[in-house]
Amino acid sequence: MNRRNFLQSSCQLCLLGFIGAATTSILDGCVAASSIYKTNVKNNEISVPLNLLNGQKVQIISAPETDFDIAVRTEPNGTYKAFLLSCTHHENPLNVVGNGFLCPLHGSQFDFEGNVRKGPASLPLTQYKTHVANGNLFITITA
């Protein structure tokens, strides 16, 4: 097999594998984040109905009292984490992508634990405390 044939065969194999993985993943039917839930901050807390979070990998919460949206991530063990969607580099709003959060300004990437995966950001995302009560998730918004 000469070099050209080997490269062509390898590329075809990789492309087939990639298409297969893409098709399977897309047919899975889940999107990275659902539409945005709008609410208000009351007594330094945001309340989100738990049934809104069922089946959602990430739910975006928008409250006029906060400068940025908040992402609620449902962990595999059923607990919840809430992150401020503000890039810790230059405080640009973050986008939710399949494997975390992405800042379009300079390309900083954060995983779903809020930790930096790629710079230039060096600080993890601001995380808020959460607790569950009466069928709601409460996010405590503190400085």
Next chain:
Amino acid sequence: MPLLSPYSPIFMKGFKVMAVLTASFFCVTRPFAQTRTNAQQLVLGTSEDSLFSGAAKNKTVISGYGMVTYQRDMVQKKSMANLERAVLFVGHQFNNKISFFSELEIENGLVAGDGTSKGEISMEQAFLKFNLNRRQYLIAGLFTPRIGIINENHLPVNYNGVERPLVEQLIIPSTWRELGDGSYGTSSLLPITYSVAIVNGLNSDNFKHGDGLRSGMSEGSQATANNLAITAALQYPINDFRFQVSGYAGGTVGLSPRGADSLNLQSGTFGTPIYLGEGDVQWSHDAFSAKALGVVINYPKAGTINTAYATNVPKQMWGAYAELGYDWMFNSNSGKQFITFARVEKLDMNSKIPENGIIDGTLNQMNVIAGITYLPIPNIAIKADIRLLHTGAQNPNLIINPPPNQLPYKQNQQFINLGIGYAF
């Protein structure tokens, strides 16, 4: 036979082993949380922090990125070390709604007034950002439009390889920046991010053979503004994928109507237009990552430019690449990343030429790059790779007065690249 010749048995064996290992590793592991890294950010706060965002209403941020490289040309047997770029970001937040972002770049380490250095000082970006709401904003100034992957995400920690992908240097000329206004946003109903911008057009007066669009960029310096361009992009993340399509259409004649008429060129806002269409997909799952991109540029009236300026620009260029990477330290819980990657790139900078054009086989290129990217922390990248380049044959009609000692053109070339990059 040189060790690193693409035909050497040792290299072929190594390449096959890497390809088989990468393709056959199907283990999907649980993601582990990464440890926190120490902050090294300088913030000059000028007012009280906001209670809910942790952000000061008015503050200045200084940051930046840079890259030092070493390249060994195995055919020419020449090496070069270079401070490729050192970029300073200065950003200032005036209030909740208005902020300023800038990037000042020094390329190749030295700019000397006597013209002996090959360095360059330029503004990569300088724009004002106006937040309409938390998901939509306007920008005005000098910025890099959303075309391709690298144009916006061009920091050395954002891509594999010492060199940026060749398709995104030669076809999409990263970092492509122009003056204009843009509207950016994310839909509140669907996870779609959009951008649309109007910028000054490319200047065909400066187009050079073999330089693609790069020589037509004004980079914010006395840009011709009789001709304008529209650029737009849509991004759609779904599961582990992120899809993007982008386009560009703009006029390339910035002359006055009289000047254009004298050269038989179509002037006006979108006169003598050039069109670009691009699509890409990025995928990341646990330790695996992959990306693929394709771009086509059409310049229907390239023939009139060749006639007007005695140059040799093509009617069509295209490029595509695919990359696969694996982070061997993904499960180490150390915060470090050790990525092995391979990338194949194909481009042709003169896939179609006008009747008065001259084909240049050397602009039809295939690149294969394989290497490693080590990130001890997310802000530092240590890189090493090998690049194999294969081009078409040189066209003797394009060789004018060759020196008597000129070596024959080599269609197969190999490069070893080393680099260290930082971003903060």
